[in-house]
Amino acid sequence: MRRFFQEVPEELWRDYNWQVKNRIKTRQTIERYIKLLPEEIQGIESTKGIYPLAITPYYFSLIDPDDPQDPIRLQCIPRAIEMDPKIQSMGEPDPFKEEGSIVGLTHRYPDRVLMNVTTFCAVYCRHCMRKRIFSQGERSRTIEELKNMIDYIKKHEEVRDVLISGGEPLSLSYKKLDYILSELRKIKHVEIVRFGTRLPVLAPQRFFDDKLLDLLEKYSPIWINTHFNHPKEITPESQEAIERLLRRGIPVNNQTVLLKGVNDDPQTMLELFRGLLRIKVKPQYLFHCDPVKGAIHFRTSIDKGIEIMEYLRGRISGMGIPTYAVDLPGGRGKVPITPQYVLEREGDRFVFRSPFGGTVEYEVKDI
């Protein structure tokens, strides 16, 4: 499985801190392992100081060096198109108006808040919806900033669900994580605490650490939303990370982003969602790629998303079919999109399109 770094002892390879310390950040390091394309060299040079580059040895080792369109490669190595003036002129740094009056906190839905606790990530995904925070350097919120967010949640009794995100929230120290979770657990109206983390995909070694798992288990119920985009990301290591979380009673749901060239293909998505079910991860959302400045080149049409959803229906357990959703600009909320199965209706008489082909007339009365 490990294509590069075979000389690294298993003990170090399985250590999250080693993975973070040895992240690949320069063109020279990448070139030791793979031959870069001219547009990648240009991408690495032109994004310098604007959108950082960092790849864990683990994630990097999933790249097939012989495939220039490798889906892992496209997600983590910049290309010239990222800084192309046309691409840069489209989209917005913060299309969802996440930045509000309290640093790090977004309160869009009445019952849910989003806490953004750090700008650090193990890997900087080229399609990140929060690319704007990359350039701020790697900094986690101070205890003071965290306290301000928590005080807000305390005062707002309508908040039942706290989504902790970043950056990479599970990169925080035990001390800060313990502080956040213990404070949230003191608030009676907070019922759900979730982490939005891509570490099961980018550095699953984080979950080989019993001390972290003990901490998460202690503050149960905790949920995890992760971000697998391609079947190649399902590896023995990511599977082990998921297994360890599930054993501690932490459910793991997945949010995929539809990305041009990476996974905008029905068969790839089917394989991804089948693979996720196999490791007991529920595909929750398939997000349409957001209009984020610097990531527009990953966008597909909405028709592509609908085509994929059509293909899935009838080919995989219902459990494996996520909700395809578009986040409306201006922070107006996420809305589901489904293929049209009702072709006609007249009163209680419906004409449905069957996922197996053909139509079915069906009258349904409320008696």
Ligand SMILES: *Cc1c(COP(=O)(O)O)cnc(C)c1O
């Ligand atoms: C997506 C999002 C949530 C969570 O939405 P769910 O549909 O419950 O996953 C909460 N707050 C903000 C600002 C969001 O963007």
